[in-house]
Amino acid sequence: MGQWLTHRGHEVAYPWRVITEDGAVPEGWHASRPDLRPDIPKTRAEVRLRLKAEKVPLKIGGQARTTALYRYADWRPTSS
Numbered sequence: 001m002g003q004w005l006t007h008r009g010h011e012v013a014y015p016w017r018v019i020t021e022d023g024a025v026p027e028g029w030h031a032s033r034p035d036l037r038p039d040i041p042k043t044r045a046e047v048r049l050r051l052k053a054e055k056v057p058l059k060i061g062g063q064a065r066t067t068a069l070y071r072y073a074d075w076r077p078t079s080s
Contacts, residue, residue: 004027010037017056021071023063042065 001018009015010033019025025047031040041047048062057065 002028005032006030007032009033010040016041016050019064019069022061023066023069025062032066 005018006028008024009031010039011016011069016025016029020052023046029047031042034040034042037040041050048058051064052058056068059065072080
């Protein structure tokens with residue numbers, strides 16, 4: 001997922017919200033195609049500021065708190 005976002009993150013709504021399992025902004029974060037999406041944070045520090053502005057609860061180290069994470073294990077299909 002991270003590699004795909006590196007090149008095509010500008011195609012999704014909130015690519016800066018895709019963070020590591022421990023709540024950190026990925027080491028290699030950079031905005032893909034800032035010429036097309038200037039709203040996407042360009043650096044890891046900008047991502048943390050954006051998450052904070054969006055009221056995502058952060059730990060002292062800047063990682064999102066586990067209560068704010070949505071993991072694959074949390075997903076439940078809806079019955080049809």
